[in-house]
Amino acid sequence: MSTTVLVSAFAPFPSLAFSAPSDSTIEDVYDECIARYDHLPASADLYLSPLSGTAPSSSTLSSLSGDGASLVTLRLVPRLRGGKGGFGSQLRAAGGRMSSQKTSNNDSCRDLSGRRLSTIKEGKRLAEYLEQEPARKKAAAEAQRAKLEALERKLGIDPKAGPSKGGVDEPAPLAGKKHRFDDTEYLEQSRELVENVKSAVTAGLLKKRKKAKTAHTDATATTPSKDNVPSVPKPDSLPVETGPTPVVPSASATVTSVGA
Secondary structure, eight states, X not given: OEEEEEEEOOTTSOOEEEEEETTOBHHHHHHHHHHHOTTSOOOTTEEEEESSSOOOTTOBHHXXXXXXXXXXXXXXXXXXXXXXXXXXXXXXXXXXXXXXXXXXXXXXXXXXXXXXXXXXXXXXXXXXXXXXXHHHHHHHHHHHHHHHHHHHHHHTOOTTOOOOTTSOXXXXXXXXXXXXXXXXHHHHHHHHHHHHHHHHHHHHHHHHHHHHHHHHHHHHHHSOOSTTSOOOOOGGGSOOOOOOOOOOOOHHHHHHHHHO
16 A cells, blocks of 8 residues: 655755655655655755654654554654753852842833932932931030040049139149159250251251352463453454555557557
8 A cells, every 4th residue: 555755855956746655654754755856955954854743764654644544744853963961050150140140220210200210319318318417416515525524534534623712713623743854964965966966967058058169260271361352453453565566558558559
C-alpha cells in the first residue's frame, strides 16, 4: 500500500509531492527526496519532521498518517546549531544586575499640578528647618552658658557671689597663685640669641652694600671720560692747502700766436 507524501520545503526550494510505501520511514523518505530531486542539497543539516510536534527518523508513514489516511505532510527544515548552554543563567544574572541598579530618585518627576518633586521636597525641608530654628537657638545659648560656667569654675570665680555690704564689689579670687618667672639662664640665652641675629643681619647688609659700591667703582674706572676722548675736527674746519693760482690763456692771445 502506498502513501502520498507532501514535503513542504523552505525558500528557495519548492514543495514536493510523490508516492512512497506506507512502511517507509522518515529517513527513507528523505533519501527518496534527495534521489528524485537533484536541486535539494544532500546535507546532514536538513531533516524531515511532521507539521506538528517531532518524530524520530525511524517512524513509518503509516504511524504518522493514522486513521488509514493516504496523505502525510512533512516539513523539510534545517538543523539549528546549539551552543554550550547557560543562556538562561546569563539572563538571570543580567536581570539581577538590572534590578540592583534600580534607583528610587524621582526628584525630576512632576506631580499632577506640574510641580517637580524636588521643589516640593525642598519646600518641606525648608519648613522643617524654620520650625526647628527656636530649638537650635536655645541649644546654642545653653551650650554658650555651659562653656562660660566651665571657664568660671576653672578660674575660681563664683558666679553666685553678690556685692559686699559696703556696695563695692570685691574681686573674686583666681584659682591658684601667681608665679614669677625667674630663670636667669634662659633670659641670658634669649638675649644672646637676639643680639647674634641682629649682628648677623647687620654684617650681611654691610657686606652687600660694600660689594655694590665696589662694583660701581670698577664700572666707573673702565668707562672713558669726556676729557680723555680726543676731539675730531669737523669737515668744515679742515685746513685747505693753498698753492699758485693757475694762469688760463685768453682767446686773443691764442689767435695771435696762430697767425704768427
